[in-house]
Amino acid sequence: FHITITIGFSNPITSYSELVESYNKSLAATKLRFRKGRNCLIHYRETKGQQKNGFQMPEDRMKHLVSMLKLGHLDSVETDLREILHMVCDHSYEDFQLTIQVLIYKVRIAIHEMTQYRMPQLIGFDRLSENTNWAETVDDVKEIMMAAFGELLNHMTDRRNSKHQNTLNMLLEIINERLADSTLCPDLIAEQANLSTSYVRKFFKNMMGVSISDYIISKRIEFCKERLAKTEIPVKEICIMVGFGSYNYFFTVFKKQTGRTPMRFRKDSRLKPDSDR
Numbered sequence: 196f197h198i199t200i201t202i203g204f205s206n207p208i209t210s211y212s213e214l215v216e217s218y219n220k221s222l223a224a225t226k227l228r229f230r231k232g233r234n235c236l237i238h239y240r241e242t243k244g245q246q247k248n249g250f251q252m253p254e255d256r257m258k259h260l261v262s263m264l265k266l267g268h269l270d271s272v273e274t275d276l277r278e279i280l281h282m283v284c285d286h287s288y289e290d291f292q293l294t295i296q297v298l299i300y301k302v303r304i305a306i307h308e309m310t311q312y313r314m315p316q317l318i319g320f321d322r323l324s325e326n327t328n329w330a331e332t333v334d335d336v337k338e339i340m341m342a343a344f345g346e347l348l349n350h351m352t353d354r355r356n357s358k359h360q361n362t363l364n365m366l367l368e369i370i371n372e373r374l375a376d377s378t379l380c381p382d383l384i385a386e387q388a389n390l391s392t393s394y395v396r397k398f399f400k401n402m403m404g405v406s407i408s409d410y411i412i413s414k415r416i417e418f419c420k421e422r423l424a425k426t427e428i429p430v431k432e433i434c435i436m437v438g439f440g441s442y443n444y445f446f447t448v449f450k451k452q453t454g455r456t457p458m459r460f461r462k463d464s465r466l467k468p469d470s471d472r
Contacts, residue, residue, distance in 0.1 A: 229291075230284050232332045250286045253279050257298050261305045267348055273341055284333050295327050295336060306347065362388075363402045366395065370407075374414055377440035381407050415439065416452045423457060424464035430457045 260275035399407040439445035
C-alpha cells in the first residue's frame with residue numbers, strides 16, 4: 196500500500212465557524228486536486244468557478260463502451276472511457292463519482308447478460324466500485340477501471356475458448372460415431388448438436404480451417420486407406436463400411452484425394468523394400 200500526504204495552509208483560526216469554513220475550503224481544494232493530479236499546489240481561489248453547470252450523464256458514450264466491451268475491443272473501451280472521464284471531470288466531484296458508479300452498474304448488467312447471470316468471480320472487478328471511490332486522481336480511476344476491464348475480457352476470452360472447444364469436441368464425436376452412416380451431413384450433425392446448420396458450418400470452418408463436409412470426406416478416405424492397406428476386405432464393402440452410399444462416387448473421391456484408384460492404392464501399399472521382406 197502507499198500513503199499520500201496532503202497539506203493545507205490557512206489563516207489562523209480563532210473560532211469554530213472559521214474551522215468549518217477552513218475545512219470546506221480544504222475539501223474543495225482536495226476535490227480539485229482529484230482533477231489536477233498529484234504534486235500540485237492549489238490556492239482556494241482556484242476552486243471558485245471551476246465546476247461546470249448543466250451536468251448530463253454521458254449515456255451514449257457509456258452505451259458504446261459497453262458494446263465495445265462485449266465485442267472484446269479493449270482499445271475502443273479505453274478510448275470511450277477516456278472520453279467519458281474528460282466529459283465529466285470538470286463537473287462536481289459528486290457528479291464524477293456518480294457517473295463512474297452508473298458506468299460500473301451498466302457493465303455489470305451487460306456481464307450478467309453475457310454470462311447468463313453467472314457473474315464471474317474477478318478480484319479487480321468485484322472491488323471496482325470500492326477501488327474507484329478510493330482513487331486519488333482521475334488518472335487513477337482510469338487505470339483501475341482499465342485493469343478491471345482487461346481482467347474481465349481475459350476471463351471472457353478463456354471462457355469463450357473453453358466453450359468453443361467443448362462444442363468442437365461434441366461435433367467431432369458425432370462425426371466419429373456416425374462416420375459409417377451414409378446420411379451423415381451438416382444438417383444431421385447440427386440436429387444432433389441442437390445447433391443451426393449455418394452456425395455449425397461457419398463454426399467448424401473457423402475452428403478447423405476446412406469445411407465440415409470436406410472433413411467428413413477426409414476422415415472417410417483415411418479410414419478406407421487403412422482398411423485397404425491392412426485387410427483383404429473387398430473394396431465395395433469398405434465403401435459401405437465408411438458411409439459412401441455410391442461406389443462410383445467413392446471411386447471418384449478416392450482417386451481425387453489420393454491420385455490412385457482404390458485397387459492401385461491397395462497394391463502399392465503392399466509393396467515393400469527388399470530389406471523389409
